[in-house]
Amino acid sequence: MNEGIRLNRFLAMCGLGARRKVEDIISSGRVKVDGKVVLMPAYRVDEGNEVTVDGSRVQPESKVYVVMNKPAGWVCSVSDPFDPVIAGLLPEKYRSFRLFPVGxxxxxxxxxxxxxxxxxxxxxxxxxxxxxxxxxxALLDREINRKSAREWLSGVELDGRLLKPASVLILDREPAGRWVSVVLAEGVKREVRRMAQSLGFEVEVLVRKRIGKMELKELPAGKFVEMSRGELWNAIRSGGSV
Structure with a gap:
């Protein structure tokens, strides 16, 4: 780090939270650089500096990227009092990295x-x-015809917003006429299920098959692969499968 890195970004890299949270930590006087309290988020930290928060030294975490085939019945949360959380499917060595789901x-x-x-x-x-x-x-509770698929594609109003999928296609798989591919450009909570319900359908099974150009093909449910940042971006942007 020849020119150093901003203190707020350094602390975020240490896993202490997003920008607003770490700036609150800095402004409260809890951060010292080489033993001196620093109150400026833009303060530049060099490689040789010792940074402490509440008296304990902090260092940037190693970045980890995992792609999983999530099974049903697990929640995408760091902790949950009622249901098993997705991190529980990972080996013990990943626990210290504090991984969270991307969407x-x-x-x-x-x-x-x-x-x-x-x-x-x-x-x-x-x-x-x-x-x-x-x-x-999505596996629907009954057959969908082309008219309903076109209606879905034209957009469904949810929470006062018109949400339009990028595409809706009836898939050629059994049970015939009940599987649809829905492609979304933005994420809204339970979007596919709620759009289907507004058109009179219930979703019985829902599987995310693709993120960008990265496809789910062979990875069994509950299993995962670890990638580098570059490998993952390449799969998302240029195509790849797990």
Missing amino acids: RLDRETEGLLILTNDGTFAQEVLHPSRRILREYH
Whole structure:
């Protein structure tokens, strides 16, 4: 770090929270650099500096990127008093990295899920300007015809907003006429299920099959692969499968 790194970014890299949280930590006088209290978020920290928070030294965490095939019945949360959390499917060695899901899947939804401790990466993947599409395969409780699929594609109003999928296609798989592919450009809580309900359908099975151009093909439910940041971005942007 020749020119150093801003103190607020350094603390975020140490896993102490997003920008607003770490700036609160700095302004409260809890941060010292080489033994001196620093109150400026823009203060530059060099490689040789010792940074402490509440008297304990902090250092940037190693960044970890995991792609999982999430099974039904697990919640995308760091902790939950009632249901098993997704991190419980990972080996013990990952616990100290404090991984979190990049975009949540609800309890009963299956499929592609990214877990990381890199907040910047997560924000880039989720930001609407990136337009990283997500494809879901949904098994409906009854057959859907082309007219209903076109109605779905034209948009459904939820919470006062018109939500329009990027595509809605009836899939050629059994049971015939009940599987649809829905591609979304933005994430809204339980979006696929709620859109289906507004059209008179219930979703019996929901699987996220694609994030960007990265597809779920062979990874069994509950299993995962670890990637580098570069490998993961390449799969999302240029194509790849797990």
